[in-house]
Structures are given as C-alpha cells and as structure tokens.
Amino acid sequence: MTKLIEAHALRLDRGGRTVLSDIDFAIAAGEIVTLVGPNGSGKSSLVRALIGALEPAGGTVRRAAGLRIGYVPQSMAAGSAMPLTVRRFLSLPEPRTDAEAEAALAAAGAEGLGPASLGALSGGQLQRVLLARALAGAPDLLILDEPTASLDQPGAAALYQTIERVRRDAGCAVLMVSHDLHVVMAASDRVICLNGHICCEGAPHVVADAPAYRALFGSGTGGALALYQHDHDHSHDHDHDHGHGHGRDGERCEAVAGPRGA
Numbered sequence: 001m002t003k004l005i006e007a008h009a010l011r012l013d014r015g016g017r018t019v020l021s022d023i024d025f026a027i028a029a030g031e032i033v034t035l036v037g038p039n040g041s042g043k044s045s046l047v048r049a050l051i052g053a054l055e056p057a058g059g060t061v062r063r064a065a066g067l068r069i070g071y072v073p074q075s076m077a078a079g080s081a082m083p084l085t086v087r088r089f090l091s092l093p094e095p096r097t098d099a100e101a102e103a104a105l106a107a108a109g110a111e112g113l114g115p116a117s118l119g120a121l122s123g124g125q126l127q128r129v130l131l132a133r134a135l136a137g138a139p140d141l142l143i144l145d146e147p148t149a150s151l152d153q154p155g156a157a158a159l160y161q162t163i164e165r166v167r168r169d170a171g172c173a174v175l176m177v178s179h180d181l182h183v184v185m186a187a188s189d190r191v192i193c194l195n196g197h198i199c200c201e202g203a204p205h206v207v208a209d210a211p212a213y214r215a216l217f218g219s220g221t222g223g224a225l226a227l228y229q230h231d232h233d234h235s236h237d238h239d240h241d242h243g244h245g246h247g248r249d250g251e252r253c254e255a256v257a258g259p260r261g262a
C-alpha cells in the first residue's frame with residue numbers, strides 16, 4: 001500500500017524536554033488511524049511534527065511527494081472570535097472559488113453557513129467549518145486533532161459519520177487524535193497509543209460485553225476507556241510511564257484515554 005507519511009526514530013522535544021521518542025510509524029492511503037493516550041502523552045506534538053509545524057529533535061518525517069495535508073487544529077478559541085464570515089475564512093490562507101467553498105461546506109455537512117459570522121457558530125458548526133476548510137484543499141491525508149472535543153455525544157457521532165463519509169467519497173486517509181471511545185472503537189482501522197513513545201498499536205475491537213465498556217456507556221461519561229487488541233514489541237520497564245494501562249504481548253490491552261481535562 002502507498003505510504004503517505006512515515007516517521008522513523010522520531011524524537012520530539014518541547015520546552016527543552018523530550019516528550020516523544022522512538023516513534024516509527026506510517027500511514028497508508030485511505031487508512032483511518034486514531035492516536036490515543038493520556039493528557040500530555042505527546043499526541044498533539046506528533047501531529048504538529050507530521051504537518052511540519054514542529055521540527056524533530058531526532059529522526060525523520062518523510063512525506064510522499066506532493067502530499068496534500070488537510071489539518072483541523074485542536075482549538076480555534078482565538079480564531080472563532082475573528083470578525084470573519086465563514087466564506088472568507090475558507091479562503092484563508094489559500095483563495096477558494098465560491099464553487100470550491102460550497103463543495104467543501106457540503107462535504108463537511110455545513111451547507112449554507114458561508115454567510116455566517118465565524119464567531120456566531122455553535123461548537124458543532126465550527127468543527128464542521130474547520131473540517132470544510134481542511135477539505136477545500138482536496139487533501140490526501142486529513143489530520144484532525146480532537147475533532148469531537150467540544151461536542152456532545154450526538155454531535156460527536158454525527159461528525160464521525162461525516163468524517164467516514166469524507167473518507168469514502170474523497171478517498172483520503174484520516175489521522176485523528178481522540179479521547180472519544182466511540183471514535184476509537186468504531187471509526188478506526190488502527191489505533192496507536194502514545195505515552196511518551198508508541199505504547200501499543202492495533203486494530204480496535206468493539207468489546208460490547210465487557211463490563212467496563214457497558215459501565216462506561218451506562219454512566220454516560222463517554223470516552224474514558226478504550227479496549228483494543230494490539231501487538232507489543234517492547235517491554236515497559238523504562239521511565240515513560242505516566243500511569244497508562246499497558247498490555248502484554250498478544251493480550252487485550254486496556255488503554256486509558258483519559259477524559260479531557262483529566
């Protein structure tokens with residue numbers, strides 16, 4: 001399969017401290033990959049390195065020639081206060097024609113929002129507009145940093161369905177950072193769990209009869225625990241342990257993706 005982006009022995013430093021090391025992974029065309037991990041485990045840092053906004057302290061990030069990345073940032077707190085219409089926002093920084101803007105809004109499920117003021121949008125509308133802006137560049141790889149963070153469960157489910165439709169229609173690969181159990185369990189081809197390094201990775205499996213899973217849905221707390229099978233090629237006797245639930249070779253892993261702000 002065509003590799004769109006690859007990291008080899010990647011190390012990232014923030015504030016003079018190594019926050020990620022030994023990162024080796026690749027994303028293939030059309031895949032949906034989700035990054036999970038506790039707060040501060042390096043998910044956003046990795047995403048920033050992949051889009052070229054953070055220089056590696058070691059190792060390499062290699063992008064396929066001509067790769068187009070659409071990026072939906074984690075937070076638009078400052079941006080949403082900008083006195084801009086959605087239509088103008090879609091043309092920043094790259095100018096877009098009205099037809100391109102309308103097509104992108106439609107693909108993101110945000111039809112008719114072009115004339116709206118950016119600051120007047122709901123959280124869900126803003127996420128869709130951010131998605132539209134990323135889609136307007138016809139990306140090969142769509143990267144979303146916690147796209148459902150500010151949404152309630154129905155809003156998150158609807159956005160997830162939109163993302164899956166986008167992948168189907170546009171054929172792009174998707175890399176998501178998520179604390180959302182629904183997204184991790186249902187949407188991903190592959191889950192990568194970060195904890196200062198790649199703790200574990202593998203295909204997600206719905207564990208509908210697991211007590212923890214039912215307890216989670218029953219309590220409605222949403223997104224505290226993700227269960228998935230994975231492969232390990234390392235032990236966990238080093239110093240990157242941030243209280244993360246590690247698995248053992250070939251066993252089911254309990255990956256604690258803590259709720260936002262935890």
Ligand SMILES: Nc1ncnc2c1ncn2[C@@H]1O[C@H](COP(=O)(O)OP(=O)(O)OP(=O)(O)O)[C@@H](O)[C@H]1O
Binds near residue numbers: 019041
């Ligand atoms: N601009 C910065 N300057 C210094 N340290 C930073 C900076 N940004 C992040 N860090 C540190 O890097 C580490 C990884 O942060 P990062 O935001 O990548 O984690 P995350 O997994 O995305 O967290 P969260 O789930 O809370 O969004 C943290 O220890 C954080 O404090």
